[in-house]
Amino acid sequence: MTRHPALPERDRRILGVLVQAYIDQGEPVSSLWLASRGFGVSSATLRNVLARLEEQGYVRQPHTSAGRVPTDMGYRAYVDQFMAERRASRPGPQVEARLRQAGTVEDLLSHVSHEVSRASHHVGFAIAPAANTARLEHLEFVPLDGGKILVVLISDGGQISHKVIDPPERYGSVELQQAANYLNSEFRGRSLIEVRHSVLDRLREERTLYDALMERALLLANSTFDGMATAPSVFIQGTSLLLDDVGGEDPEATIQTLRTLLRMIEEKTKLVQLLDEYISASGLTVVIGSEHPAPDLRSFSIVAATYNDGRGTGAVGVIGPTRMRYSRAINAVDSLTRAINRMVGRTDA
Amino acid sequence: MTRHPALPERDRRILGVLVQAYIDQGEPVSSLWLASRGFGVSSATLRNVLARLEEQGYVRQPHTSAGRVPTDMGYRAYVDQFMAERRASRPGPQVEARLRQAGTVEDLLSHVSHEVSRASHHVGFAIAPAANTARLEHLEFVPLDGGKILVVLISDGGQISHKVIDPPERYGSVELQQAANYLNSEFRGRSLIEVRHSVLDRLREERTLYDALMERALLLANSTFDGMATAPSVFIQGTSLLLDDVGGEDPEATIQTLRTLLRMIEEKTKLVQLLDEYISASGLTVVIGSEHPAPDLRSFSIVAATYNDGRGTGAVGVIGPTRMRYSRAINAVDSLTRAINRMVGRTDA
DNA sequence: TTTTAGCACTCCAAGGTGGAGAGTGCTAAC
DNA sequence: GTTAGCACTCTCCACCTTGGAGTGCTAAAA
Numbered sequence: 001m002t003r004h005p006a007l008p009e010r011d012r013r014i015l016g017v018l019v020q021a022y023i024d025q026g027e028p029v030s031s032l033w034l035a036s037r038g039f040g041v042s043s044a045t046l047r048n049v050l051a052r053l054e055e056q057g058y059v060r061q062p063h064t065s066a067g068r069v070p071t072d073m074g075y076r077a078y079v080d081q082f083m084a085e086r087r088a089s090r091p092g093p094q095v096e097a098r099l100r101q102a103g104t105v106e107d108l109l110s111h112v113s114h115e116v117s118r119a120s121h122h123v124g125f126a127i128a129p130a131a132n133t134a135r136l137e138h139l140e141f142v143p144l145d146g147g148k149i150l151v152v153l154i155s156d157g158g159q160i161s162h163k164v165i166d167p168p169e170r171y172g173s174v175e176l177q178q179a180a181n182y183l184n185s186e187f188r189g190r191s192l193i194e195v196r197h198s199v200l201d202r203l204r205e206e207r208t209l210y211d212a213l214m215e216r217a218l219l220l221a222n223s224t225f226d227g228m229a230t231a232p233s234v235f236i237q238g239t240s241l242l243l244d245d246v247g248g249e250d251p252e253a254t255i256q257t258l259r260t261l262l263r264m265i266e267e268k269t270k271l272v273q274l275l276d277e278y279i280s281a282s283g284l285t286v287v288i289g290s291e292h293p294a295p296d297l298r299s300f301s302i303v304a305a306t307y308n309d310g311r312g313t314g315a316v317g318v319i320g321p322t323r324m325r326y327s328r329a330i331n332a333v334d335s336l337t338r339a340i341n342r343m344v345g346r347t348d349a
Numbered sequence: 350m351t352r353h354p355a356l357p358e359r360d361r362r363i364l365g366v367l368v369q370a371y372i373d374q375g376e377p378v379s380s381l382w383l384a385s386r387g388f389g390v391s392s393a394t395l396r397n398v399l400a401r402l403e404e405q406g407y408v409r410q411p412h413t414s415a416g417r418v419p420t421d422m423g424y425r426a427y428v429d430q431f432m433a434e435r436r437a438s439r440p441g442p443q444v445e446a447r448l449r450q451a452g453t454v455e456d457l458l459s460h461v462s463h464e465v466s467r468a469s470h471h472v473g474f475a476i477a478p479a480a481n482t483a484r485l486e487h488l489e490f491v492p493l494d495g496g497k498i499l500v501v502l503i504s505d506g507g508q509i510s511h512k513v514i515d516p517p518e519r520y521g522s523v524e525l526q527q528a529a530n531y532l533n534s535e536f537r538g539r540s541l542i543e544v545r546h547s548v549l550d551r552l553r554e555e556r557t558l559y560d561a562l563m564e565r566a567l568l569l570a571n572s573t574f575d576g577m578a579t580a581p582s583v584f585i586q587g588t589s590l591l592l593d594d595v596g597g598e599d600p601e602a603t604i605q606t607l608r609t610l611l612r613m614i615e616e617k618t619k620l621v622q623l624l625d626e627y628i629s630a631s632g633l634t635v636v637i638g639s640e641h642p643a644p645d646l647r648s649f650s651i652v653a654a655t656y657n658d659g660r661g662t663g664a665v666g667v668i669g670p671t672r673m674r675y676s677r678a679i680n681a682v683d684s685l686t687r688a689i690n691r692m693v694g695r696t697d698a
Numbered sequence: 699t700t701t702t703a704g705c706a707c708t709c710c711a712a713g714g715t716g717g718a719g720a721g722t723g724c725t726a727a728c
Numbered sequence: 729g730t731t732a733g734c735a736c737t738c739t740c741c742a743c744c745t746t747g748g749a750g751t752g753c754t755a756a757a758a
Contacts, residue, residue: 028721030720030721030722031721031722032720032721041730041731042730042731042732043721043731044723044730044731044732044733045729045730045731047721047722047723048723048729048730050722051722051723061721061722062739063737063738063739064721064722064723064736064737064738064739065719065720065721065722065736065737065738065739066720066721066722066738066739067720067721067722102513104499104511104513107513137491138489138491140487140489140501140503142486142487142503150453150503150509152489152501152503152509154489154491154499154501160499160501160509160511162453162509164451164453164456237615238615239588239611239614239615240608240609240611240612240615242611243604243607243608243611244608251600255592258592259589259592259593260589262588262589262591262592263589265588266586266587266588266589377750379749379750379751380750380751381749381750390701390702391701391702391703392702392750393701393702393703393704394700394701394702396750396751396752397700397701397752399751400751400752410750410751411710412708412709412710413707413708413709413710413750413751413752414707414708414709414710414748414749414750414751415709415710415749415750415751416749416750416751
């Protein structure tokens, strides 16, 4: 996207080596060190180049007599170049085998978040497609105390969600059974959104009112789908790896950032809201530090990619410090989304 | 338990004030400061007392000319005294109201872990009773691709677990329905352990073999209960609060400990194994730092209490630094376990 | 026997100093 | 456009100094 064609070839290569070196070593990169990397020019020349790069905003100096450190814009250029040159990668066979033995979607995504964290050495996440595009496989009502009812909803692909509703009227267990039977036979195989709309439509129809049983069943269904399935499930793994990146500049600020990030991870829904913006973008996305719209994430980068299971779009990704091994993270995210796409494509009914 | 009656009354009081002050302020407590707290003796006398307490192992000095800091043994004495004097507390009415609107057991425990974290300002957890003492409410088989079968198991109280099994033989969806009907009518209301044993027994009986359908249903049930329900569900909240306690002595070591604790929180099963030892103890337990059998927890304290829902024993607790407000944590844990006991007692069928 | 005042002592924390070293920018020559 | 040379800046570290906090001990008082 944001390419900078203004940057001449040599400058780009130098910038690339610099960013790579900083990612590897974590220390400002000096002109002398760069000179030893076979550019065929002296450190003085490199200093000129670096001064220019700094002027353009790609690198900066922590202090007057320090080497250069990439800015977010520098990382961006590096990542763009890497993305342009890279070739698609596949996960190792043992990873795919591990994924393949997952049964439910939840199981699979839990494994995926684990693997992506393993492979990238950072926090990994996996988000299921919004459930309302899934199809109804089976609906079950279980009576609880006080007239409350437990609804278990199984959608195709094995995703399971449940909810407790508290209907205004009482239902006997036999009636619940009948209602479930009726709803299952009526709506099975249709998407949750469709079901929701159909239920509303039928409740408006006149003839429904003649059949009290049917109406009561539909009322149940209505409260079942009311607000349900709006929370997509998220799996996050590798939280403890966050602490590995603590060696930052300002310890106090780092702690503060970590705290907010940890809180976001705990309240997964908020994280999902943020990530949704990237999810909407197709393909593999890298968001670097200050590029984040959310200020809480300004010191982190996110590598995320979407997958499609034929019914909806989910996402897999990595969260880590701006100084992350983007190559590793990108390969991890990319190969795992490819794996999911292959698997759900094959698993699909 | 481990009372130290050897400690004279005045020394105990002084130790108590010291521990309380250190918990509040986080800084070593000096004899001069203690003298200002109205013991009616001079700092010199207090110095003598402190020297004695140090000799006995209740307090220590970070360095020669620093005030005193409680040791784990000092915390222990403080907690024991607090426990002896304290009165039972109840949660605020709004807390109980929030809990009451939870539907499933999972829902309730998730809320509880949240509340206990809120109230104690530390990491809170809630563990469900081992599921195998729960009673079977409903069993459901859903056919998946490749001959795999999704089993949904609802136990009374609304606890739901599911599992994917891959039986050696094929089952049609009609047969699955029949099998579920058969198993439900046969085993509903019995505890999962009983069911498991019954299933095994019947499979051994001769007459079972005459009914192929029944046998195949029982085989399904067998793989369903094989290994299922061994993982009790755990809810943990407040992870980000861990970082509040970072102001420790050795930053590097602190990070290391946090990392292992975070990892344990991620792999909840390991945590449960550890906590099981405390769970077996009845009532409210406080385990302080080095009292932990597990070395990974040596710099943390745990306050935990058990509850009983009539079918099994679960636990609620708090994990925090040894320098925690034990009074607050104990009250939080105690009042919430009481609340659960009241609620499940009433909710029970 | 216990308490207290006094005092010497220890140790940490904070601030200051002074190289050493790393790395730069600039200039002038190539 | 590139390079050598050099002055300059800044950090880092090790060292020292100083002030203060807090102790332990001793000898006297209660």
